[in-house]
Amino acid sequence: MHARYPLSHKVTALTVVLTLLIYAAAGYAFAVLRFPGRAWLYRLFVALLFVPGVTVLLPIILLEHNLGILGTHYGLVLPFVNGTAPLSVMLLTGAFTAVPKELRDSARVDGAGEPHIFARVYLPLARPALITVALLTAIPTWNEYLLTKVSLNDESAYTLSLGLQQLSTQNVPQYNSLMAGALIVVIPVILLFLALQRYFVNGLVGAVKG
Numbered sequence: 001m002h003a004r005y006p007l008s009h010k011v012t013a014l015t016v017v018l019t020l021l022i023y024a025a026a027g028y029a030f031a032v033l034r035f036p037g038r039a040w041l042y043r044l045f046v047a048l049l050f051v052p053g054v055t056v057l058l059p060i061i062l063l064e065h066n067l068g069i070l071g072t073h074y075g076l077v078l079p080f081v082n083g084t085a086p087l088s089v090m091l092l093t094g095a096f097t098a099v100p101k102e103l104r105d106s107a108r109v110d111g112a113g114e115p116h117i118f119a120r121v122y123l124p125l126a127r128p129a130l131i132t133v134a135l136l137t138a139i140p141t142w143n144e145y146l147l148t149k150v151s152l153n154d155e156s157a158y159t160l161s162l163g164l165q166q167l168s169t170q171n172v173p174q175y176n177s178l179m180a181g182a183l184i185v186v187i188p189v190i191l192l193f194l195a196l197q198r199y200f201v202n203g204l205v206g207a208v209k210g
Contacts, residue, residue, distance in 0.1 A: 008142060008160040011073050015080040015141045016134050019088055022081065024130065027092025028118050032104065042093065048086040054146070061150060075151055076159075080141050088133045095129030096122055131196050139189055160185050 029035070030042050060079050064070040069078075099122055107117045123130070145161040152162065164181045 011076045011080070011159065012138050012141045014073070014077045015084070016137050018077065018081045019084045019137045020130060020134060023085060023088035023133065024092055024123065024126075025118070026085075026089050027096050027126075028122055030089065030093040031096035031099075032122070033114075042089070045086050045089045049090070053083055057147065057150065060147070064151070071152055076144075076148060079147060080137075080144065084133075084137045087136060091129050091133055091136075092126065095126040099125050135193065135196060138192065142189060143185070 030038060061070065064075045064079075069075040103121050103125075104117055107121055112120070143161060144159070145165070148159045148162055149165075152159070160181070164178065164185060
């Protein structure tokens with residue numbers, strides 16, 4: 001089963017990478033930069049936390065069909081990245097806000113531009129928050145079932161969650177294969193969380209304080 005469903009690994013990795021790249025930059029902009037509508041735009045991101053994902057499922061499917069990406073890994077990655085926006089922006093904005101402004105001022109005096117300050121000053125100090133966002137993105141993406149179920153028709157492109165569902169609905173379920181598949185799905189999540197739980201807690205605490 002592990003070799004048959006490689007899409008889970010690709011989708012999860014791409015979603016995490018894009019989420020960190022996009023929303024780290026957005027969090028830095030909200031925390032440090034000043035631009036018109038900044039406060040209202042940030043409130044809009046936070047308000048999106050209260051919008052159930054299932055309410056936008058049909059529009060996503062129709063949009064992906066029109067774009068020709070329905071049933072592809074792009075058709076999974078892009079909605080996942082979009083869905084992580086509210087929480088990711090809120091956590092990273094809080095983490096970047098907690099960074100002392102004197103560090104940015106000092107870097108500016110030394111002639112550093114915003115990209116350099118962002119990459120060399122803020123990102124290293126926000127590492128716990130970045131790891132927290134990575135975990136909160138990777139785990140739901142790895143376990144996602146509903147969007148993959150309505151998006152994917154090709155059995156060869158099934159993710160691990162769909163593979164498990166397929167095993168459980170066979171006429172004669174093979175429980176040994178089903179249990180093995182469940183372990184393949186669960187063990188990476190447990191190991192990842194155990195390895196990074198210290199950063200996860202620190203990231204949440206730092207973001208709340210910020």
